[in-house]
Amino acid sequence: MNLIILLIVGGLIGWVASMIMRTDGQQGIILNVVVGIIGSLLAGFVVTPLIGGAPITSGGISVTTVLVSLLGSVVLLALINLFRRGSVR
Template sequence: MSIVGFIVWLVVGGIIGWIASKIMRTDAQQGALMNIVVGIVGAFIGGWLGGMLIGDAGDINQGDFSLSSLLFSLLGAVILLAIVNMFRRGRVR
């Protein structure tokens, strides 16, 4: 992976994590670094789910920036935040 690819990966991960935190209403509790982590881990979860549900959905971790890969990454990030909220508060918002 090149330096530019790595930077794009971080920026897209941060944007996906930020959108997921807005959806789950956890944005005030997270900073930019946490949004990046949520977005990247969410991309792994989303890529895994997409692979199970529709075959090769692609994920942003492999450099595939299609609409379906971005949506599955967002779904994975939302699922990750829901799981974190369950352990933190005992319920999903």
């Protein structure tokens, strides 16, 4: 059940992050889900211990975990854009 929730929330977070970074037209649903999940995992392991919370992989979804996951996805998209185009946008 946690895997299904992670996929759904990761997809939504990846979609919102791609809209924030204006890359929504360039990538499809699969890349949105991948960026959302990888961004959530990276932010969950790096940022969450610093602010004192539970990562999204623990199954608890709160406002803090969603915001941290969104931040991680936006940063991941910025890095992808930096390597792909040479500018963050």
